Amino acid sequence: NAGVTQTPKFRVLKTGQSMTLLCAQDMNHEYMYWYRQDPGMGLRLIHYSVGEGTTAKGEVPDGYNVSRLKKQNFLLGLESAAPSQTSVYFCASSNRGSPPSGANVLTFGAGSRLTVL
């Protein structure tokens, strides 16, 4: 059981380049999230999705776009990368329902480290 898988694990971009981070989960979770983690700032929510075909903005959505065409996949796109987007990106998923077995007990991927030069 793989859980949450993120690809790629590492990427170096030049300013202005575009790229897509892929997140896949095999737990049949309804909700999926993209966070970024920067030193001293904790995890900040970029975008999230509560179901296939739906997305919503989080705390820091500017410069990013997302799509959830299939329930198991959540894509994060950077159309024109900037040095400020250098970060570690984490995808997470959670199930609908009441805790502790359900909603918002997050399962995270291993992270994708992005450097924008």
Place this chain on the structure above:
Amino acid sequence: SQKIEQNSEALNIQEGKTATLTCNYTNYSPAYLQWYRQDPGRGPVFLLLIRENEKEKRKERLKVTFDTTLKQSLFHITASQPADSATYLCALLYTGGFKTIFGAGTRLFVKA
């Protein structure tokens, strides 16, 4: 906006002692407060959850308390081991919300 404060200084303790980590938040109390563990180069892993109307929750060597008057949660690891060395993140979730808000975490070092 809601803020979560965790001690940014690392906590160093001796093996066998109890580690106590603090999470303080501003504004209104969440419906749920969670604690996650994060090892270097890896994603956070869920440990414990406590509800707004619960005072204390235990799981093996872990104990979490939740004081909505003080707007504070304490996370305890008893009989700590070097393998407990990691960063511990506090997270809040509000009723009806889908967004979990995280603190920056506290780094714990347990020396043998």
